[in-house]
Amino acid sequence: MTAIYKHRLFWPIVALLTLIVVNAVARPQFIKITMRDGELYGPLISILRESAPLMLVALGMTIVIATRGIDLSVGATMAVSGAVALTIIDGSDDPGNVGTVLIACVVAVLVSLVLGAWNGFLVSVVGIQPIIATLVLMLAGRGVALLITGGFITTVNSEPFAFIASGYLFALPFAFLIGLVAIIVLSLVERRTALGVLTEAVGINPEASRLAGVRSRSIIWGAYMVSGMLAGIAGLIYASNIKAADANAAGVFIELYAILAVVLGGTSLNGGKFSIAGTVVGVLIIQTLESTILFLGVSSAQSPVFFAVVVVIVVIVQSSRLRDGLAALSTRLRSRSEADEKVEVA
Amino acid sequence: MAAMTMARAETRTKERGESPVQTFISRHGGMMPSFAAVLILILLFIGGEIFLRGDFITPRNISALLLDNAVLLVLAVGMTFVILTGGIDLSVGSVMAFTGILGAKMLGDGVPVGIAIPAILLGGAAIGLLIGILVQYFGVQPFIASLAGLFLGRGLAYIVSLSSIKVENDAVLWLQSTRIRLGDWYITPTGIIALTTVAVAAFVLHLTRFGRTIYAIGGNEQSARLMGLKVGRAKIAAYVISGFCAGLAGLLLTAYSGAGYPRNGIGTELDAIAAVVIGGTLLTGGRGYVLGSMVGVFVYGTIKTIINFMGAEQSWMQIIVGSLLLLFIVVQRAIVARSEGRR
Numbered sequence: 001m002t003a004i005y006k007h008r009l010f011w012p013i014v015a016l017l018t019l020i021v022v023n024a025v026a027r028p029q030f031i032k033i034t035m036r037d038g039e040l041y042g043p044l045i046s047i048l049r050e051s052a053p054l055m056l057v058a059l060g061m062t063i064v065i066a067t068r069g070i071d072l073s074v075g076a077t078m079a080v081s082g083a084v085a086l087t088i089i090d091g092s093d094d095p096g097n098v099g100t101v102l103i104a105c106v107v108a109v110l111v112s113l114v115l116g117a118w119n120g121f122l123v124s125v126v127g128i129q130p131i132i133a134t135l136v137l138m139l140a141g142r143g144v145a146l147l148i149t150g151g152f153i154t155t156v157n158s159e160p161f162a163f164i165a166s167g168y169l170f171a172l173p174f175a176f177l178i179g180l181v182a183i184i185v186l187s188l189v190e191r192r193t194a195l196g197v198l199t200e201a202v203g204i205n206p207e208a209s210r211l212a213g214v215r216s217r218s219i220i221w222g223a224y225m226v227s228g229m230l231a232g233i234a235g236l237i238y239a240s241n242i243k244a245a246d247a248n249a250a251g252v253f254i255e256l257y258a259i260l261a262v263v264l265g266g267t268s269l270n271g272g273k274f275s276i277a278g279t280v281v282g283v284l285i286i287q288t289l290e291s292t293i294l295f296l297g298v299s300s301a302q303s304p305v306f307f308a309v310v311v312v313i314v315v316i317v318q319s320s321r322l323r324d325g326l327a328a329l330s331t332r333l334r335s336r337s338e339a340d341e342k343v344e345v346a
Numbered sequence: 347m348a349a350m351t352m353a354r355a356e357t358r359t360k361e362r363g364e365s366p367v368q369t370f371i372s373r374h375g376g377m378m379p380s381f382a383a384v385l386i387l388i389l390l391f392i393g394g395e396i397f398l399r400g401d402f403i404t405p406r407n408i409s410a411l412l413l414d415n416a417v418l419l420v421l422a423v424g425m426t427f428v429i430l431t432g433g434i435d436l437s438v439g440s441v442m443a444f445t446g447i448l449g450a451k452m453l454g455d456g457v458p459v460g461i462a463i464p465a466i467l468l469g470g471a472a473i474g475l476l477i478g479i480l481v482q483y484f485g486v487q488p489f490i491a492s493l494a495g496l497f498l499g500r501g502l503a504y505i506v507s508l509s510s511i512k513v514e515n516d517a518v519l520w521l522q523s524t525r526i527r528l529g530d531w532y533i534t535p536t537g538i539i540a541l542t543t544v545a546v547a548a549f550v551l552h553l554t555r556f557g558r559t560i561y562a563i564g565g566n567e568q569s570a571r572l573m574g575l576k577v578g579r580a581k582i583a584a585y586v587i588s589g590f591c592a593g594l595a596g597l598l599l600t601a602y603s604g605a606g607y608p609r610n611g612i613g614t615e616l617d618a619i620a621a622v623v624i625g626g627t628l629l630t631g632g633r634g635y636v637l638g639s640m641v642g643v644f645v646y647g648t649i650k651t652i653i654n655f656m657g658a659e660q661s662w663m664q665i666i667v668g669s670l671l672l673l674f675i676v677v678q679r680a681i682v683a684r685s686e687g688r689r
Contacts, residue, residue, distance in 0.1 A: 070489070128675050131434065131489065132629055136675070139616055140668025146661035252612070256493055269487050299508060301608070304440075305501030311494040312476075315486045 011317070012265055012281040019288045020044075027295065039168040043291065051287040052165075052175035053078070053234035055280065057254055058261040059186055060227030062279045065262050067223045068203045068271025069123060069130035074231040074258060076141025077115050078251030081235030083148040084108040086244065089156050101160040109232045115141065116228015120221035134224075138255070142248065155244040165241035175237050182230060187276050196274075199223065203271030260307065261286055264314060379626030379677060380638035386624075386670075387641055390648045398655060405530035407651065412533065415647040416540035417442070417595045417602060421618040422625070422639040423547045424591025427584040429622055430551070431563045432631025433481060433488035435585065437473060437495030438592040439614035443607070444503040445470045445596030449518070450511040450606025459517045467593040473499060474589020478582030495589075496615070503608040510607040513600055521601040536598045543591065547636045556580055564631025620671045621646045629675075645670070 023030040023043075033042035057074045064071045088104035115137060122133035167174040190196035201209040202216040210216045231251075238250050263269060264285055265278025289310065293303045394402035412419075421438050428435040445466045452462040473495050480491035513519065521539070525532040551557035559580040562570035571577045600606050625642025627634025646667060653663050 122672075126676060126679065128679055129629055132623070132671075132675055135616065135619065136668045136672045138668075139620065139671065140665045143661040143664030143668065146659065147665075256496070259490070259493070263490065269490065299504060301504040301508060302501050304497035305505065308494045308496075308498035308501060311490065311497065312480065315480065315490060315494070316484055 009266065009275065009278055009281060012278055012285065015264075016281055016285045016288065019285065019292060023288070023292055023295070035171070040171050045173065047284070047287045047291055048176040049165075049173035051283050052173075052179040053237045053251075054254060054257055054261065054286065055179040055283045056182055056230040056234040056237075057227075057251075058258040058279050058283050059182055059276065060230035061255075061258040062262050062265075062267055062274050062276060063186070063190070063199065063223045064130070064227045065259075065267055065269060066199045066203045066271060066274035067220045068206070069220065069223065070134065070259065070269070071119060071224060071227045071231075072131065072134040072255050073115065073119060073137035073141055074227065074234075075251030075254045076138050076145065077112050077228055077231040078235030078238055078254065079142055079145035079246075079248075080115060080148065081108040081112045081232035082239030082246075082250050083145040083154070084111050085161075085236055086154040086156055086239055087148055089158050089161060090154050096157075096159050098160045101158060104161075105164075105236055108236060109229055112232020112235065113225055113229045116225040116231070117221070119228065120224030123224060124217045124220040145250070146248070153244050153246045157243070161240050162243055163240075165237050175241075178233065178237065182233075183276065183280060186226075190276065195219075200272050200274065203274075257286055257307075260311060263311075377626070377635075379628075379674060380635055380641065381626075382674070382677060383625050383638060383641045383645060387645050387648065390645065390652065394648065394652050394655070397652070402652075402655070405532075409530075409532045409537075411644060411647050411651065412537045412540070414650075415643050416534075416536045417598045418614070418617060418621060418646065419540040419640060419643045420543050420591050420595045420598060421614065422621045422643050423543050423636055424588035425615075425618045425622050426547070426625075426627055426634060426636050426639045427551075427560060428488070428588045429564075429619070429627050429629060430560050430631055430634055431581055431584045432567070433581075433584070434492060434619065434629070435474075435477065435495070435588045436489065436492040436615050437477060437499055438588060438595070438618055439611035439616075440496050440499030440503065441470050441473050441589060441592035442499075442596040442599060442614065443610040443612075444473075444499040444506070445593040446600045446610055447503050447506045447511060447606035447608050449597055449600050450513045451506050453513055453515040453518065454511055459515060463597060466597050467590055470593020470596065471586050471590040474586040474592070475582065477589070478585030481585065482578050482581050492585075500608075503610075507606070507608060510605045512605045518597070518601050519604060521598070522604070536601055539594070539598065543594065544636055544640050547587075551636055556583065560584060561632055564633070566632075617646065617667070620667055624670055624674050626674075 020031070030043045033040055033045060035041075057078070060074065061071055085104040085108035088107060089100060092100045092104075094100055119134050119137060122128045122136070123130050126133075163174060164178075165175050169177055190199065198209070198214050198219055201212070201214055202219050206216050206220075234254075235250060259269075261282035262274075262279050264282035265275055265280070267274040267278060286307075289306065290300075290303060293306050294300055298306075391403055421442065425435055425438060448469055449462055449466040452465060453459070457465075476498075477488075477491045477495045480486040480494065481488050521535045524535055526534070526538075551560060559570065559575045559577070562573070562575055563577055563581060567577060599610060603610075621642035622634070622639045623629060623642070624645055625634070625638035625640065627638060649666055649670070650663055653660070653666070
């Protein structure tokens with residue numbers, strides 16, 4: 001029992017389940033899932049579908065944070081990726097062609113990979129602080145995206161491209177499946193090979209792991225490339241969802257929500273130990289909370305206040321000061337009750 | 347004899363291959379990034395002057411530079427305090443939006459200026475205090491603590507109002523519309539407030555015990571604590587100052603735009619951080635100057651003006667500021683690496 005209680009995913013999962021139960025009590029249709037034309041629908045399913053971009057970005061962020069880094073540029077990368085894909089599709093003769101869309105997506109993801117590699121280069125080779133190194137691209141990236149789209153919001157009408165965000169496969173939303181594949185691939189690579197352990201080693205002490213023969217530079221570089229690539233795919237999903245490339249609005253604040261998801265999942269921002277499952281739970285908490293807030297009739301613009309409260313509560317609960325304080329309190333209570341017993345015996 | 351000593355000293359200098367310039371650089375290494383910022387500002391002015399054939403450095407343009415960047419200047423001053431302690435404050439943009447719209451709302455509801463303005467400033471300082479307490483007492487990373495502040499400020503701004511509120515209060519509009527003229531030069535009360543903020547901050551940082559504590563924390567927090575400096579108090583104060591400056595910036599922005607708008611200042615915190623870094627303050631803390639941050643803001647503002655004059659797309663602004671930021675970070679990195687190598 002204590003093993004379950006002590007597990008580091010215990011509290012995040014409790015939080016998620018509480019949210020779902022509260023929602024289900026407040027509006028029973030929340031947990032209802034209906035099957036229509038072999039496709040699943042329902043609030044829970046839409047949470048899964050809508051969480052896909054954040055899921056991808058947060059997974060990349062987890063790996064970067066595990067190396068004691070941070071990637072602020074993911075939102076800008078999303079904007080660039082969407083801009084690249086839509087400009088290619090828009091410029092082609094046949095926007096509805098599957099081949100065209102495929103090429104556009106591959107090019108967009110490759111561009112995002114390059115952006116990630118640029119971040120990785122600045123951090124691992126030049127040795128710039130991750131916050132600042134990625135801030136450069138966060139500032140400049142949107143400018144690049146605006147240049148690609150020529151300052152306009154590029155819209156397309158392409159059946160195969162729209163499929164990315166709103167299509168269904170095996171009765172499940174395609175976007176969710178993309179996220180699921182990313183989770184599985186990342187878990188296998190990080191946990192079934194030594195890569196995960198090496199990443200944690202780099203995050204705990206880069207210098208020591210380098211001396212121990214870990215190629216920390218390549219690992220850090222790779223982490224940023226993964227983050228860039230996943231952000232690129234997230235950008236495709238976002239652009240597909242609104243069927244447009246909006247360089248100013250795509251992925252705004254997503255880096256903050258992604259970092260929040262990672263922290264909620266129990267991964268420390270100080271690097272080292274990371275939990276992919278925790279991040280997944282964190283993302284689902286955020287998305288469920290967002291849906292709850294909307295249900296409460298709060299304007300989505302005002303929802304940041306709730307997230308602020310959540311962040312404050314989470315960080316205070318995680319802080320050592322509170323734990324020490326509670327521990328001291330319980331010791332005092334126990335010693336007092338022991339003292340009482342002694343008095344009774346006497 | 348004296349000549350011999352001098353000769354010997356000279357040979358020694360020659361042996362070490364150090365010219366007076368190099369000596370100066372090594373002694374004042376911390377100032378170098380700020381000097382580089384001044385140099386860039388001068389180059390930008392010269393470039394603008396050549397490009398526009400003598401139509402750039404005019405009293406009107408220079409006066410407008412201060413007018414248009416007063417808000418960013420105030421934010422950058424507050425940010426400098428936080429960055430000098432080795433922290434970061436992501437909340438200033440949304441706190442500015444919150445205090446701005448709060449002020450507009452209060453004035454619209456007929457609250458007298460004498461209450462509304464202190465309320466704005468205190469509102470900003472209160473969010474700063476919250477961030478400071480999280481950082482100092484709960485050991486939360488500044489990044490995350492101020493992230494909570496960012497969400498809080500933005501959400502509160504939308505709670506005050508979902509749409510923009512026009513300000514018709516004369517006292518607030520006076521801050522912007524009054525032009526104190528001297529020939530072709532002019533300055534508005536907002537500009538005076540911004541410059542006063544810089545002056546006060548420079549005084550506090552360099553000539554008070556509190557200011558020196560801020561530098562000491564950024565240099566090495568552990569040592570500062572062992573020296574008996576009041577680290578906790580100073581660190582929280584840095585965030586309170588940043589929040590206060592964000593509140594003041596909210597007031598200036600409301601005066602500048604004549605309205606409060608909850609979408610104001612999205613991403614402004616990044617501009618402020620960029621300006622501080624371009625101005626030569628090291629993000630690791632402990633090194634930098636408020637006056638450098640002022641130069642950084644002017645570099646930022648001048649680039650913006652030049653881009654406007656050229657009629658280029660605004661997207662170039664983001665790309666150029668990003669590239670400049672990169673350039674300065676690499677320069678800083680080289681300086682830090684050198685001083686570490688010497689140690």
